[in-house]
């Protein structure tokens with residue numbers, strides 16, 4: 001069986017690291033990244049943009065000390081040190097950038 005190759009069905013994908021490490025280790029999950037992912041997803045849905053913008057939980061982005069980390073493609077924008085209060089600004093950026 002051969003994989004099918006086609007265009008990505010979203011205009012943008014917002015990757016939110018939700019990787020969880022041991023309690024004494026640094027990771028995005030220890031800094032509310034699950035809540036950040038849920039808030040981003042809810043905002044995209046409320047704006048009726050779920051078919052265009054996909055918020056996707058990711059594994060470790062290898063930038064743990066800077067987390068929580070959010071990366072937006074194809075914008076190639078990296079938000080780090082994200083807090084739940086940053087969600088609205090991130091959404092505005094994602095929606096506004098062509």
Ligand code: FES
Pocket residue numbers: 017018019020026027028029059060061062063064065067068069
């Ligand atoms: S745990 Fe989020 S970048 Fe490593």
